[in-house]
Amino acid sequence: METNFSPLTQRRLRAGEHIRELTASVKLSHKSFIQPLFVDEAISSPREVNGLKGVQVDTIQSVLHTIEQDIKSGVTKFLLFPVPAGKKEKGFDFTFAVNVIKQIKEQFGNDVWIASDVCLCSYTTHGHCGILNDDHSQLLNSKTVDVLSHYSSLLANAGADGIAPSDMMDGRIGAIRNKLDALGYEQVSIMSYAAKFSSQFYGPFRDACHSAPNTNGLQNRKSYQISPFNANDAIASALRDEKEGADILMVKPATLYTDIIARLKQQTLKPLAAYHVSGEYAAIEGLAEKGLLDREAAHLETWVALSRSGTDIIISYASRHAKEWIGRASL
């Protein structure tokens, strides 16, 4: 069709940085970010994590310095992964995790919000997220939930602001909520790993926490983590966790599962968190190291994508850069 009008329809909105900023439908804030922290009882000085540039496993002493630096960079929310020195089949000792939380809250008080991961994979000799039966062929749901509830109450007592169960047992959110409430920890929130998939992308994390499954019995986590082939299971699990009392619902990994985030957003009013996991982070770092992309811009693009799909809270190993990177982002 012949017309006197300019052929431009959408490109006027893309013409310069000012108009791109004005018309952006996604606004990011570093205040929505959570920084993961690893603390290992068995090491005497901090060590690097294979594949995770800018991330270290701390000692109980060095984590205080890490947090101090992070606060200076604008981080106020943390997710703790405590790694105990001794591994067992049952009868776990949670003293180390409790001491880490106590020490952090003593030093930083309400300047920080800290949730602790609750799972048994870094406690067990076999690396599974719960207690196995004698021949290691099955993970025992109820026994595991009892231990996780007890563990959660110890962390709450130590001062944790949030409990983040990542084990994927059935019924653990309700059991933990009941236990916390019965002991007077009503104010402690639960961030449930609600839609946690059985994923390849946890590799660098398992390396850092010595938590890969290693038994001749159950050889992977497929009997408790969600199959990537089953979107309905993810939605059902998340809505079930909401009913049981979860305050925040997490989807994990993040970038391969934005369809789940978008679907869940339609079905719940709870805040949604997305965990950009170790393998996803390492993929960006690996490409950046080869000069094939810009690290900072790639992380930003990831965060924008998560936000666009309905994510309220982002858990990223690069959260400590969020304020600086978002502040100078060129749109």
Ligand code: PBG
């Ligand atoms: C523990 C746990 C895992 C992660 C968080 N909590 C690993 C797993 O399930 O094997 C992965 C986080 C990451 O890869 O960054 N169950």
